[in-house]
Amino acid sequence: MKMLHKIAIAVLLSAALASVLARYIAPAGYEQQFRDEAQARPSIHHLLGTDDLGRDRFARVVYGMRVSLFLAPLAALLSTILAAAVGGIAGFCGGWVERVVMGATDLFLALPWLFLLITVRAVLPLNLSPVASVIITFALLGMLGWAPAARVICAGARQALQSDFVWSARARGCGGLRLIRVHLLPSLRPALAAQFFLSIPVFIIAEANLGALGLGVSEPLPSLGGLVCELQDFVMLRPEPWRLAPLVVLIVVIGAFQVLLSKQEVQA
Amino acid sequence: MFRSLLLALLRFLVLMLVAGLAGATLVRVAPGFSSDAQELTPGLSSESIQAIRQARLADSNVPQFYLHYLNGLLHGNLGTSQSLNEPVLDLLRDRLPVSLRSLALALLVAWSVGLALAVGAFRVRSRWFVAAADSSGGAFISTPAAVLALVFLMMRWPPVLAVGLLVFPKIYRYSRNLMEECLELPHIVVARAKGVGPWRLLSWHVVPIAIPQLIALVGVSISLGLGALLPVEVFCDLHGIGQLAWTAAQSRDLPLLVNLTFVVSCLTIGAIMCCDQLRRLAGREATA
Numbered sequence: 041m042k043m044l045h046k047i048a049i050a051v052l053l054s055a056a057l058a059s060v061l062a063r064y065i066a067p068a069g070y071e072q073q074f075r076d077e078a079q080a081r082p083s084i085h086h087l088l089g090t091d092d093l094g095r096d097r098f099a100r101v102v103y104g105m106r107v108s109l110f111l112a113p114l115a116a117l118l119s120t121i122l123a124a125a126v127g128g129i130a131g132f133c134g135g136w137v138e139r140v141v142m143g144a145t146d147l148f149l150a151l152p153w154l155f156l157l158i159t160v161r162a163v164l165p166l167n168l169s170p171v172a173s174v175i176i177t178f179a180l181l182g183m184l185g186w187a188p189a190a191r192v193i194c195a196g197a198r199q200a201l202q203s204d205f206v207w208s209a210r211a212r213g214c215g216g217l218r219l220i221r222v223h224l225l226p227s228l229r230p231a232l233a234a235q236f237f238l239s240i241p242v243f244i245i246a247e248a249n250l251g252a253l254g255l256g257v258s259e260p261l262p263s264l265g266g267l268v269c270e271l272q273d274f275v276m277l278r279p280e281p282w283r284l285a286p287l288v289v290l291i292v293v294i295g296a297f298q299v300l301l302s303k304q305e306v307q308a
Numbered sequence: 309m310f311r312s313l314l315l316a317l318l319r320f321l322v323l324m325l326v327a328g329l330a331g332a333t334l335v336r337v338a339p340g341f342s343s344d345a346q347e348l349t350p351g352l353s354s355e356s357i358q359a360i361r362q363a364r365l366a367d368s369n370v371p372q373f374y375l376h377y378l379n380g381l382l383h384g385n386l387g388t389s390q391s392l393n394e395p396v397l398d399l400l401r402d403r404l405p406v407s408l409r410s411l412a413l414a415l416l417v418a419w420s421v422g423l424a425l426a427v428g429a430f431r432v433r434s435r436w437f438v439a440a441a442d443s444s445g446g447a448f449i450s451t452p453a454a455v456l457a458l459v460f461l462m463m464r465w466p467p468v469l470a471v472g473l474l475v476f477p478k479i480y481r482y483s484r485n486l487m488e489e490c491l492e493l494p495h496i497v498v499a500r501a502k503g504v505g506p507w508r509l510l511s512w513h514v515v516p517i518a519i520p521q522l523i524a525l526v527g528v529s530i531s532l533g534l535g536a537l538l539p540v541e542v543f544c545d546l547h548g549i550g551q552l553a554w555t556a557a558q559s560r561d562l563p564l565l566v567n568l569t570f571v572v573s574c575l576t577i578g579a580i581m582c583c584d585q586l587r588r589l590a591g592r593e594a595t596a
Contacts, residue, residue: 143319143323144326146323146580147323147326147573147577149531150527150531150573150576150577150580151531151569151572151573151576152531152532152534152535152538152572152576153535154535154538154539155534155535155538155553155568155569155572156569158538158553158554158557159553159557159565159566159568159569161557162556162557162558162560162565241450245450245452248452248454248455249452249453249454249539252452252454252455252458252539252543253454253538253539253542253554253557254558255557265452268452268454268455271455271458272458272543274458274461274462277462287455290450290452290455291447291450291451294449294450294451295446295447295450297450298446298449298450299446
């Protein structure tokens with residue numbers, strides 16, 4: 041199992057490194073067109089061939105990985121901050137505040153959020169720039185994905201409030217913000233970190249689903265989800281299997297996350 | 309018992325009202341609410357564009373829009389779809405049974421596979437079996453629903469199976485962890501020490517403890533299944549509410565989207581609450 045963990049870490053590090061160095065690794069920009077070489081087969085110049093518009097597939101996969109791998113953690117950070125605020129307030133206040141806040145959390149948990157996502161994503165302006173679309177897509181993911189983490193944080197906060205060190209701090213007159221900052225937050229840090237890491241693959245997959253449905257990141261900016269959308273032309277997959285590259289990258293990256301996070305998920 | 313059912317029903321109604329309001333507000337405050345795809349139709353006169361904008365402005369006040377919506381709901385009127393030009397109620401009547409049938413079959417597959425693997429892991433206790441079950445679960449969790457739907461479409465396999473395979477890893481993982489936890493309980497440790505066989509251990513000692521929590525998981529699996537059903541319906545051309553939601557999203561059909569969100573919320577929250585009640589009942593039975 042340790043070997044599997046090492047492989048997963050190596051995969052994620054390589055993917056992150058490739059994303060950071062996309063400019064140097066990719067033979068061309070993600071939007072650069074080679075008009076004379078549209079739908080070209082893999083060659084030394086174009087490792088994965090070119091797409092219908094003559095854009096280098098390898099470059100688009102590397103840049104797409106950058107979008108998904110860097111924005112999913114930002115969305116996860118946003119959802120973790122929201123979860124910490126909502127769950128922390130509910131846990132700290134207790135009583136009717138906790139009941140109301142956890143009722144709202146239950147509501148969010150019960151909703152199949154792909155329905156909610158496509159609803160909100162569908163009412164975005166039509167003339168949205170690609171950069172704005174990518175930011176809004178991941179911001180939406182972050183804002184809608186806080187509920188499961190909020191439950192865990194609320195339970196953690198309640199547990200921490202009952203612990204000896206908090207009782208002792210309270211007895212010494214520590215209260216309010218200082219109690220939260222000095223005692224509660226450090227004890228909730230492991231739970232928050234686990235929720236942060238667990239959210240990353242969930243958001244990458246959600247973006248992939250949105251992208252495949254044509255409601256993700258706008259062209260010409262590539263994302264793994266947007267690139268997976270091209271697989272709809274599945275008649276071409278058998279003669280041109282290199283078209284599957286974005287899907288293989290996506291599955292390998294998510295699989296690596298799953299291997300690393302399986303224990304944390306069980307604990308969460 | 310009666311009081312708790314009444315309270316659950318009341319809670320359901322309040323949650324539904326809040327869900328409806330939240331859906332309406334979310335759509336209203338989302339950037340781009342005031343822009344309409346219909347405005348881009350070539351050949352529209354400036355008067356027609358103005359009329360479309362006026363119709364949209366009428367819905368811009370959230371409380372007014374919501375009250376109007378609730379009033380219609382009480383009279384069985386869910387409005388008319390802007391894109392399909394049909395009453396939303398008729399669309400739901402056509403599409404909902406298709407989705408519910410698919411969901412029921414998918415959950416049957418998911419629960420059968422998930423529980424079979426969990427029981428197998430408990431019974432066999434082989435490292436290889438657990439590794440194989442874990443990896444198959446991990447593979448399906450790592451695959452976006454849309455991609456699996458495409459694979460099933462390509463292979464001409466039943467799409468419902470794809471939904472089942474997307475949901476089963478959660479059921480497998482949860483039930484396996486639950487069984488593992490049960491094994492550490494003192495009375496089960498004693499039973500094992502006395503030489504009670506694995507099947508007897510499972511049926512007499514583990515299942516009664518695990519059942520209430522598994523019932524709660526049924527509610528969650530309905531929500532998961534509905535989420536996975538959407539892309540599968542879109543790609544495999546199943547005429548259910550998932551495909552309808554996607555069509556509505558593509559054509560920015562607000563009345564249809566709000567109603568669909570509301571119906572899906574009703575379904576999932578209702579199912580989760582029912583399961584919660586059953587879980588409490590089963591828990592009481594188990595302790596008795």
